[in-house]
Amino acid sequence: MSDDSFKDSALRYHAEPVPGKLAIRPTKPLANNRDLSRAYSPGVAFACEAIAEDPTEAARLTARGNLVAVVSNGTAVLGLGNIGPLAAKPVMEGKAVLFKKFADLDVFDIEINETDVDKLVEIIASLEPTFGGINLEDIKAPECFLVERKLRDIMKIPVFHDDQHGTAIVAAAAVYNGLRIVNKSFEDIKLVASGAGAASIACVELLLTMGVKKENVRMLDRNGVIYKGRTEGMNPWKEKFAVETEDRTIRDAIVDADLFLGLSGPGVLDAEMVKTMARDPLILAMSNPIPEIMPELAREARPDAILATGRSDYPNQVNNVLCFPFIFRGALDCGATHINDEMKRACVRAIADLATREISETVAKAYIDEDLKFGREYLIPKPFDPRLIEEVPLAVVKAAMESGVATRPIEDLDAYRNKLSAYVNSSRLFMQPNIDLAKKHPARIVYAEGENDDVLLAMQAVVDEGVAKPILIGRPQVIAEKIERIGLRLEPGRDFKVFNSEEADVHKRYWQFYHEHVGRSGVSVEAAKNAVHTNTTVLAALMVALGEADGMVCGKVGRFDSHLRDIRPIIRSTKPGARLSSICVLLMDDGPLFLADPFVNVDPTENEIIEIAKDAVKFVQQSFDIEPVVALLSHSNFGTYEDASALKMKSAAHRLRMEMPEVQIDGEMHSFSALNPELRATVFEGANIKGRANVLIMPNMDAASIALGLLRSLTNARLIGPFLNGLEKPAHILIPSVSGRGILNLTALASADIYQRNQSSSV
Numbered sequence: 001m002s003d004d005s006f007k008d009s010a011l012r013y014h015a016e017p018v019p020g021k022l023a024i025r026p027t028k029p030l031a032n033n034r035d036l037s038r039a040y041s042p043g044v045a046f047a048c049e050a051i052a053e054d055p056t057e058a059a060r061l062t063a064r065g066n067l068v069a070v071v072s073n074g075t076a077v078l079g080l081g082n083i084g085p086l087a088a089k090p091v092m093e094g095k096a097v098l099f100k101k102f103a104d105l106d107v108f109d110i111e112i113n114e115t116d117v118d119k120l121v122e123i124i125a126s127l128e129p130t131f132g133g134i135n136l137e138d139i140k141a142p143e144c145f146l147v148e149r150k151l152r153d154i155m156k157i158p159v160f161h162d163d164q165h166g167t168a169i170v171a172a173a174a175v176y177n178g179l180r181i182v183n184k185s186f187e188d189i190k191l192v193a194s195g196a197g198a199a200s201i202a203c204v205e206l207l208l209t210m211g212v213k214k215e216n217v218r219m220l221d222r223n224g225v226i227y228k229g230r231t232e233g234m235n236p237w238k239e240k241f242a243v244e245t246e247d248r249t250i251r252d253a254i255v256d257a258d259l260f261l262g263l264s265g266p267g268v269l270d271a272e273m274v275k276t277m278a279r280d281p282l283i284l285a286m287s288n289p290i291p292e293i294m295p296e297l298a299r300e301a302r303p304d305a306i307l308a309t310g311r312s313d314y315p316n317q318v319n320n321v322l323c324f325p326f327i328f329r330g331a332l333d334c335g336a337t338h339i340n341d342e343m344k345r346a347c348v349r350a351i352a353d354l355a356t357r358e359i360s361e362t363v364a365k366a367y368i369d370e371d372l373k374f375g376r377e378y379l380i381p382k383p384f385d386p387r388l389i390e391e392v393p394l395a396v397v398k399a400a401m402e403s404g405v406a407t408r409p410i411e412d413l414d415a416y417r418n419k420l421s422a423y424v425n426s427s428r429l430f431m432q433p434n435i436d437l438a439k440k441h442p443a444r445i446v447y448a449e450g451e452n453d454d455v456l457l458a459m460q461a462v463v464d465e466g467v468a469k470p471i472l473i474g475r476p477q478v479i480a481e482k483i484e485r486i487g488l489r490l491e492p493g494r495d496f497k498v499f500n501s502e503e504a505d506v507h508k509r510y511w512q513f514y515h516e517h518v519g520r521s522g523v524s525v526e527a528a529k530n531a532v533h534t535n536t537t538v539l540a541a542l543m544v545a546l547g548e549a550d551g552m553v554c555g556k557v558g559r560f561d562s563h564l565r566d567i568r569p570i571i572r573s574t575k576p577g578a579r580l581s582s583i584c585v586l587l588m589d590d591g592p593l594f595l596a597d598p599f600v601n602v603d604p605t606e607n608e609i610i611e612i613a614k615d616a617v618k619f620v621q622q623s624f625d626i627e628p629v630v631a632l633l634s635h636s637n638f639g640t641y642e643d644a645s646a647l648k649m650k651s652a653a654h655r656l657r658m659e660m661p662e663v664q665i666d667g668e669m670h671s672f673s674a675l676n677p678e679l680r681a682t683v684f685e686g687a688n689i690k691g692r693a694n695v696l697i698m699p700n701m702d703a704a705s706i707a708l709g710l711l712r713s714l715t716n717a718r719l720i721g722p723f724l725n726g727l728e729k730p731a732h733i734l735i736p737s738v739s740g741r742g743i744l745n746l747t748a749l750a751s752a753d754i755y756q757r758n759q760s761s762s763v
């Protein structure tokens with residue numbers, strides 16, 4: 001993309017469809033007079049009085065505990081300099097969006113037209129009743145040091161200058177990992193820091209605590225090297241880094257440097273300077289948006305350099321976005337009064353460690369063309385790495401508790417981890433009971449597409465969570481190579497078994513069993529051998545039928561119906577002649593919605609609708625322990641039509657009510673009636689369901705599939721399933737768009753289901 005078209009696109013992004021990047025959204029309904037009287041006068045007065053009596057109640061009765069102020073006076077906006085508070089607003093709105101996106105923290109961005117330190121402090125301190133934390137942003141040095149120190153003294157909530165500490169934490173994590181790669185130690189390196197402002201001074205200070213020697217540091221500002229005796233442009237913070245040296249310019253200082261930290265402005269470093277650096281130099285050119293040297297230039301000058309910038313369009317983005325959302329999440333969750341050094345160090349370690357672990361599936365998808373294996377091009381995690389929200393706040397909370405600044409210590413850290421994981425993975429809490437059950441009773445699940453990248457990525461989670469004992473069908477060599485290429489920790493044999501698909505036909509029992517079951521459909525012995533050899537779904541089903549696996553998962557590649565055709569002759573139905581059915585769960589903002597049957601029965605009869613509904617009820621009760629509220633949907637709303645399809649659903653609902661009087665079931669009805677109890681009551685008051693329906697039985701597969709597609713496209717709902725009902729042993733067919741999390745979820749459901757079936761058959 002040309003620079004001009006990128007600029008146009010970025011400006012359009014800010015301007016359309018509404019100006020700016022964020023808005024405020026209520027979290028409580030305000031639909032009627034009762035809501036109004038609770039939200040506002042008179043009901044609100046009770047909340048006010050409770051807080052007046054006990055100020056800690058504010059954390060429970062207001063949004064304060066999740067609300068951060070991003071405050072700037074616009075004096076050091078990115079590397080754009082002192083452009084003022086109004087022009088700084090897009091950056092502050094951007095920070096707000098990142099807080100929300102990465103850590104679900106709410107932010108008011110506050111741009112203040114004030115440069116006097118004391119007045120600025122007074123204004124910010126007066127905001128304490130509104131906020132749970134203060135993130136200072138883009139306030140220039142040296143004023144920022146005083147502003148932060150004074151605010152920390154006065155305020156009882158965390159105050160954190162992001163450009164100082166957020167940047168220092170992320171840069172320290174990158175340097176720590178970079179030095180490991182080039183085999184150098186903090187104690188020995190020569191560091192050149194361009195910039196002597198907020199970010200640079202904080203970064204160097206943190207690196208000193210990690211072992212860098214002060215005499216090995218050269219810090220520069222616009223006047224060049226900061227040396228002992230220099231008088232122009234100095235201040236007490238710079239003075240701390242004044243060293244005895246003959247170096248006066250960056251060209252002098254950079255010779256033999258192992259590490260360059262650029263926190264100054266664009267183009268400060270050139271190729272000739274880079275050529276004089278020590279072996280395997282680390283160059284962190286972090287000025288935004290234009291770094292001190294463009295990576296292409298530095299790479300050409302020094303092929304052995306490790307390069308990082310503050311930008312997202314090059315590898316190794318060293319940017320405080322990896323820190324501020326997560327450190328505040330942890331600090332607010334445990335009611336930390338301060339963000340102290342222990343919490344910062346914990347953050348460095350957590351961020352650095354993450355890069356050395358295998359990447360997650362979300363990251364693999366978000367950065368599809370990049371080779372994300374710990375190394376020169378992948379020093380620190382990517383901002384979209386969903387593990388940041390699990391690992392970093394957890395580390396911060398532990399450090400806050402250990403260092404005594406947590407006013408609301410978190411006792412159950414495992415539960416806290418699950419809660420954190422739910423920020424990026426909305427299915428986590430919903431699935432937790434099944435995951436826990438599966439962990440206790442992991443079943444042998446065979447995966448037909450064991451060589452598939454997404455299946456392998458999911459397998460790492462399956463193994464880490466311990467929800468199954470996986471068997472992967474595929475060629476061992478290919479699986480091993482892929483594990484290596486993707487950078488997973490999986491070890492065949494230890495973590496899972498591999499069944500070599502190329503040797504399938506040498507195992508007589510498979511093709512014999514298959515031939516016995518399909519021979520009468522014109523499948524010859526040769527064809528049976530061939531199917532076993534070439535069709536991994538057939539092979540997986542055979543392993544299940546022969547008791548070599550407890551359940552199977554397939555479908556990452558290919559059509560649902562053809563996988564189903566392959567499975568059906570091999571794995572028997574629960575009852576002779578019984579039909580199979582499928583059900584999906586959509587996790588909507590206001591709760592789960594079960595939808596049947598989107599994948600198996602194209603045009604079910606009344607009897608089949610009844611079977612589908614019964615399977616659905618059983619699934620909802622047994623797998624999720626949720627009370628089903630079942631609506632049989634139609635174009636007809638309690639008798640508004642009398643055609644065959646409407647009557648089919650009406651009669652099925654009636655018969656289901658007779659058969660299962662204890663279950664809330666009704667129909668035929670519109671989806672609108674099913675999901676809006678108040679509107680339903682205006683049409684028909686005597687419905688046999690209360691509240692919003694959570695199980696929707698569709699009249700046919702068209703309706704089910706269309707509804708599923710619409711809901712997935714138009715909402716953020718996460719899909720769990722499809723879950724296939726009606727087979728004697730669990731076999732599940734994924735849809736190709738399934739995520740790795742989806743594979744893990746279905747695996748956990750299968751293991752839990754197998755355990756429950758064994759339990760009920762043994763009583």
Ligand SMILES: NC(=O)C1=CN([C@@H]2O[C@H](COP(=O)(O)OP(=O)(O)OC[C@H]3O[C@@H](n4cnc5c(N)ncnc54)[C@H](OP(=O)(O)O)[C@@H]3O)[C@@H](O)[C@H]2O)C=CC1
Binds near residue numbers: 287
């Ligand atoms: N990647 C990241 O996460 C982050 C990057 N940054 C970047 O760091 C830079 C500095 O930000 P911040 O510390 O907040 O700003 P400050 O205004 O506090 O400090 C800027 C410092 O850079 C020096 N400087 C500016 N231009 C030059 C130059 N051409 N040559 C040498 N020194 C120069 C200034 O020198 P003097 O003292 O003489 O005025 C000053 O010491 C910005 O570009 C910003 O984008 C900041 C935070 C995070």
Ligand SMILES: CC(=O)C(=O)O
Binds near residue numbers: 078079163288
């Ligand atoms: C990233 C950031 O905070 C800055 O460049 O100022």
Ligand SMILES: [Mg+2]
Binds near residue numbers: 138163
């Ligand atoms: Mg900044």
